[in-house]
Amino acid sequence: xxxxxKVGNLLALAVLSxxxxxxxxxxxxxxxxxxxxxxxxxxxxxxxxxxVIRNLDRHEMIAAVESVREGRRPERTVYRITDxxxxxxxxxxxxxxxxxxxxxPRFRAGLSVLAALHPxxxxxxxxxxxxxxxxxxxxxxxxxxxxxxxxxxxxxxETEYDLAMREAEAAWLRAxxxxxxxxxxxxxxxxxxxxxxxxMPAELTELAERTSPPD
Numbered sequence: 265x266x267x268x269x270k271v272g273n274l275l276a277l278a279v280l281s282x283x284x285x286x287x288x289x290x291x292x293x294x295x296x297x298x299x300x301x302x303x304x305x306x307x308x309x310x311x312x313x314x315x316v317i318r319n320l321d322r323h324e325m326i327a328a329v330e331s332v333r334e335g336r337r338p339e340r341t342v343y344r345i346t347d348x349x350x351x352x353x354x355x356x357x358x359x360x361x362x363x364x365x366x367x368x369p370r371f372r373a374g375l376s377v378l379a380a381l382h383p384x385x386x387x388x389x390x391x392x393x394x395x396x397x398x399x400x401x402x403x404x405x406x407x408x409x410x411x412x413x414x415x416x417x418x419x420x421x422e423t424e425y426d427l428a429m430r431e432a433e434a435a436w437l438r439a440x441x442x443x444x445x446x447x448x449x450x451x452x453x454x455x456x457x458x459x460x461x462x463x464m465p466a467e468l469t470e471l472a473e474r475t476s477p478p479d
Contacts, residue, residue: 266359266363266365267355267359269352269356270319270323270325270352271316271319271320271323271325273309273312273316274306274307274308275306275308275309275312275313275316276316276319276320276325277306277353277356277357278297278302278305278306278308279293279297279316279317279320279326280320280325280326280345280349280350280352280353280356281302281353282296282297282300283326283343283344283345283349284345284350284353287329287342287343287344288342288343289332289340289341289342289343290313290314290317290340290341290343291340293317293343294310294313305422317343320349321343323348324346324348324349325345325346325348325349325352326343326344326345326346326349327343327344327346328341328342328343329342329343329344330342371393371433379455379458382456382459382460383444383449383452383455383456383459384456386444387441387444387445390437390440390441390444391441393437394434394437394438394441397430397433397434397437398434400430401427401430401431401434404423404426404427404430405427407423408420408423408424408427411423454467
């Protein structure tokens, strides 16, 4: 089970990862996170950014060191990471790296209701997805190769992971499409008959009744 954290918003993890570099004021932190693509690594809701800053300060994971003013701009508070903040950053990173947790991507949700589509339409849509995925893999591979010439691999490991997951999905899609197009996918005739007759096959009705919760 994941640990209950004093500031559980993943944006807090991103803020701590920025402040471990050097003290910054909130605008600098947000600018750095955007430049580093942290909003692609995790779900970041920028509307909660200043709330997260305040909560990290309240729980003494960051601390104000000075206030600065640039020209006519409002005064800005510069924060540093505290020992408690460093400990939280390391502990959180350990948990995320070591412990698998259920994740619910949108594609999985679509697959869970794939039977709602006629198998021919499902096949065409999956083939469309595969084409887009292959294009993305090609572009991502080129971008990664370019970045590796200038950026240490350690700071691109999450990009490698994304690419590996996309390549695995593409391989799985190719295998699934091969079964669908060759007619070897189990239950394909039953799936097709349901859409072409509008009647639920007896075996699917029986399955639904077996798996329905009791009254």
